[in-house]
Amino acid sequence: MSQRSQQLGLIGNGSAMPRHVAIIMDGNGRWAKDRGMPRKLGHRMGVEAVRRTVRAAMELKIPYLTLFSFSSENWARPASEIDDLMGLLKRFIRRDMEELHKAGVAFRVIGERHRIDPELLTLIDETRAKTRDNKALTLVIAFNYGARAEIAAAARRLAEKVQRGEIDAGAISESSLNQELETNGVPDPDIVIRTSGEQRLSNFLLWQAAYAELVFMDVKWPDFGADQLQQAVAIFQSRNRRFGGIAQEAIGT
Numbered sequence: 533m534s535q536r537s538q539q540l541g542l543i544g545n546g547s548a549m550p551r552h553v554a555i556i557m558d559g560n561g562r563w564a565k566d567r568g569m570p571r572k573l574g575h576r577m578g579v580e581a582v583r584r585t586v587r588a589a590m591e592l593k594i595p596y597l598t599l600f601s602f603s604s605e606n607w608a609r610p611a612s613e614i615d616d617l618m619g620l621l622k623r624f625i626r627r628d629m630e631e632l633h634k635a636g637v638a639f640r641v642i643g644e645r646h647r648i649d650p651e652l653l654t655l656i657d658e659t660r661a662k663t664r665d666n667k668a669l670t671l672v673i674a675f676n677y678g679a680r681a682e683i684a685a686a687a688r689r690l691a692e693k694v695q696r697g698e699i700d701a702g703a704i705s706e707s708s709l710n711q712e713l714e715t716n717g718v719p720d721p722d723i724v725i726r727t728s729g730e731q732r733l734s735n736f737l738l739w740q741a742a743y744a745e746l747v748f749m750d751v752k753w754p755d756f757g758a759d760q761l762q763q764a765v766a767i768f769q770s771r772n773r774r775f776g777g778i779a780q781e782a783i784g785t
Contacts, residue, residue, distance in 0.1 A: 550722035550768055552596035553589065553761070554744070556736055557581070559728030559752030566752075572616045577754035579620055583628065588758035589669060590635065592765065596670045596718055600736050604644060604678035618649055621675060625655045629663070636668025642714040643677035672718060679738035686712035715740055723768045727753045727760075745771055 557578060564574030582599060589597045602617055629639055641656045689712045693699045699708070710716065720740045724733065729750045733741065747764045749756075 548769065549592065550594060550765060552598065552719050552721045552723075553594055553764070554598040554600070554721035554724045554737055554741070555585070555756075556600045556724070556726040556734060557753040557756075558726055558730055560754060562728060563752040563754045571613060574754060575613075575616060575620055579624055581754050581756045582624065584757040585761055586632065586637070586669070586671060588761045590637070591758070592761070594669070594765075596672065596721075598642075598672040598674060598715075598718075598721065598737070600674045600677065600734075602643070602675045602677070603735060604676055604681055605735070607647070618652055621673070622649075622652055622655060625659050629659050632671070633659075633663050633666065636666045638663045638666040638670045640670060640672045640718075641675050642672060642682070643675045644681060645676070648676055670718065672715070674736065678735045679733075680735055682714055683709075683739055710739070713739065720744065723747055723764060725749060725761075725764050727751055727756055743773070745773065 560574035560578040561571045562574075563577065564571050585599075586597065601621065606617075607614065625639075629637070632639070639659045641660070645653060686709050690699070690704055690709060694701045694704075715737070720742070721737060721744045723746075724737065724741050724744045725747045726732075726734075727749050729748065731748045733746075737744075745768050747767050749760060749764065751760055
């Protein structure tokens with residue numbers, strides 16, 4: 533456990549652990565630039581950080597981990613960088629997921645499927661089917677993902693059901709829209725972590741993160757690991773989550 537986590541007095545002291553941690557993995561390019569390296573090496577070191585973080589989440593017994601690896605806006609990047617990111621995900625699935633499958637990790641990918649390499653789509657579908665019954669950790673990769681597009685698609689599916697007479701428009705609720713999201717079956721994140729010092733959500737899990745604790749960390753993603761995850765969990769445990777209500781200690785005063 534990191535010194536910072538110990539100072540906050542957490543993890544294993546009876547405080548609630550998060551069920552779902554979501555991370556905006558930011559800073560690969562700047563990490564590489566700081567070292568005079570090409571951006572692709574920053575992305576490759578970012579995969580090492582993914583490996584460390586998945587292991588750390590399992591050690592902390594966090595049931596769900598979502599990693600934002602490629603946004604729907606990232607298509608504006610150079611084609612060579614996009615190809616490298618696609619290749620990194622392919623290699624992660626081929627090389628890492630077999631070991632993680634044996635360790636009980638279930639694999640999911642959320643995001644739009646268009647423009648994705650068909651070979652990568654096949655790998656994603658096969659790995660999800662192979663690991664779907666695993667219980668130790670559900671690893672969700674947000675790839676070609678944008679929250680606004682996800683919400684719009686969910687609303688469109690509900691509208692189509694109304695048009696077909698399957699549901700009444702007046703019966704549409706937060707719950708029914710939630711069931712149409714790609715994260716259906718995954719609990720809302722308790723924490724959203726963003727690395728590299730930036731403080732914005734960048735169109736990530738906007739619906740699901742309505743009551744998430746936001747933790748912004750100065751560390752760039754390739755340097756992220758168990759200590760930083762523990763620190764974020766410690767911050768989460770130190771906060772008073774009220775979900776729009778009042779602090780428990782204020783009740784009756």
